Amino acid sequence: MTAANTAVPLLEARALSFQRQDEPVFAPLDFRLHAGELALIEGDNGSGKTTLMRILAGLLHVSDGELRWRGEPLQRDRCAGEILFLGHQLGLKADLSPRENLHMAAGLNGSREGMSAAAVLTEIGLGGYEDEPVRRLSAGQKKRAALARLLLLPATLWLLDEPFANLDRIGIALVNQLLEMHTARGGAAMVTSHGAVSFHGGEPQRIRMHD
Amino acid sequence: MNRPGLLTACAAMLRRDLTLAWRRRGDIAMPVLYALIVTMLFPFALGPEDTLLQRIAGGVVLVTVLLAMLLALDAMFSSDIEDGSLEQLVLAPQPLALMLGMKILAHWLTTALPLIVIAPLLAGMLHLPGAVIPVLLLALLLATPLLSLLGAVLVALTAGTRRSGMLLALMLLPLCVPAVIFAAGAVAAAQQGLPWLAPIAWLGAALVLAVVLAPLACAAALRIALDA
Numbered sequence: 001m002t003a004a005n006t007a008v009p010l011l012e013a014r015a016l017s018f019q020r021q022d023e024p025v026f027a028p029l030d031f032r033l034h035a036g037e038l039a040l041i042e043g044d045n046g047s048g049k050t051t052l053m054r055i056l057a058g059l060l061h062v063s064d065g066e067l068r069w070r071g072e073p074l075q076r077d078r079c080a081g082e083i084l085f086l087g088h089q090l091g092l093k094a095d096l097s098p099r100e101n102l103h104m105a106a107g108l109n110g111s112r113e114g115m116s117a118a119a120v121l122t123e124i125g126l127g128g129y130e131d132e133p134v135r136r137l138s139a140g141q142k143k144r145a146a147l148a149r150l151l152l153l154p155a156t157l158w159l160l161d162e163p164f165a166n167l168d169r170i171g172i173a174l175v176n177q178l179l180e181m182h183t184a185r186g187g188a189a190m191v192t193s194h195g196a197v198s199f200h201g202g203e204p205q206r207i208r209m210h211d
Numbered sequence: 212m213n214r215p216g217l218l219t220a221c222a223a224m225l226r227r228d229l230t231l232a233w234r235r236r237g238d239i240a241m242p243v244l245y246a247l248i249v250t251m252l253f254p255f256a257l258g259p260e261d262t263l264l265q266r267i268a269g270g271v272v273l274v275t276v277l278l279a280m281l282l283a284l285d286a287m288f289s290s291d292i293e294d295g296s297l298e299q300l301v302l303a304p305q306p307l308a309l310m311l312g313m314k315i316l317a318h319w320l321t322t323a324l325p326l327i328v329i330a331p332l333l334a335g336m337l338h339l340p341g342a343v344i345p346v347l348l349l350a351l352l353l354a355t356p357l358l359s360l361l362g363a364v365l366v367a368l369t370a371g372t373r374r375s376g377m378l379l380a381l382m383l384l385p386l387c388v389p390a391v392i393f394a395a396g397a398v399a400a401a402q403q404g405l406p407w408l409a410p411i412a413w414l415g416a417a418l419v420l421a422v423v424l425a426p427l428a429c430a431a432a433l434r435i436a437l438d439a
Binding site: 057058059060061080081083084085087088089090091092093094095096100103104105106107108109110133 | 214215219220222223224227230231234235290293294295296298299300301302303304305310437438
């Protein structure tokens with residue numbers, strides 16, 4: 001990956017830190033994420049993994065340090081739609097079906113060439129549940145309905161906060177497969193999780209969070 | 212990769228919120244039922260004198276409709292914050308203010324419009340002269356979106372706090388006083404055969420200002436709420 005490392009990184013953090021009420025949530029972080037790379041964010045409960053994810057997504061603002069997107073300071077309108085964030089709250093409307101939820105996401109963000117909501121839902125393992133209200137789905141199925149956005153929306157960087165939570169073994173394999181596919185076509189992903197990632201496209205970068 | 216246009220995004224947003232409202236039809240019926248009951252109780256409490264009811268009819272209908280709208284205001288952004296839809300909306304490439312404007316429009320369509328539709332019935336129950344009803348409807352058509360927009364800003368400002376309902380009502384009441392004064396003023400003037408266009412024009416001016424500024428304020432307030 002030496003060739004990739006000389007290129008401009010997709011996302012770069014320089015001495016990034018975040019303070020909540022003057023208390024640092026995590027120690028200054030430095031990392032570079034290139035296109036085609038996967039980064040695992042590791043750390044104990046409460047070490048600031050989710051906070052880091054929310055900062056990278058642009059929901060929280062950086063306290064100190066710098067974030068650069070394709071070599072330039074990260075600004076919301078410059079990377080809008082290129083970053084896909086999937087947090088603990090799945091962003092699904094309980095009264096709508098997975099299909100309607102996907103239509104909404106695609107209406108805002110657009111969709112990949114040749115992808116349709118129906119095909120994506122079948123691929124993610126929700127065939128037969130497309131028109132069931134999300135309220136009636138199990139926790140794992142809800143997670144899958146949210147993960148379907150990964151397949152449909154044209155984002156470059158995926159920020160996945162605990163994508164394996166609530167998933168069964170097939171679901172976990174599916175997420176790993178999605179990550180592999182995404183990095184192979186030049187996307188990048190950052191994932192927080194405790195194990196469960198088995199990435200075949202080279203050794204993932206590990207970002208260790210310290211208190 | 213094809214980015215959807217603003218119109219597509221607006222349509223998707225509007226359709227989603229209207230579908231959601233339709234799935235919960237009972238919630239739409241609530242304010243309407245409330246307004247019906249309140250207006251129906253006035254003749255019982257005050258006695259069925261035509262002259263008295265006619266004099267208060269315009270004011271009663273206006274205040275009842277505005278209060279009924281308050282019932283549903285609280286829920287404007289709360290479910291979106293709880294299930295994370297708002298985060299997705301903030302991160303979408305579309306301007307947040309415009310998307311929130313669509314949400315406010317959907318909210319107005321589902322709460323205020325049914326109230327405006329039954330307003331002639333409410334006015335009729337209080338013997339408001341038929342000739343005044345168009346003025347009342349015009350006043351409502353301008354005053355209710357104004358209230359929706361002002362309310363949305365306050366809902367967004369109190370979004371981070373728990374049990375914001377009480378705070379919301381306290382903050383909103385002084386803001387809707389001008390709307391009530393001008394709307395009721397127009398109806399009263401029409402009832403006395405005086406020119407009623409001036410107060411309506413004031414309402415219109417306030418509405419134009421709110422349409423432009425309120426979504427921007429909402430977007431800023433919700434960004435701050437998420438950033439905490």
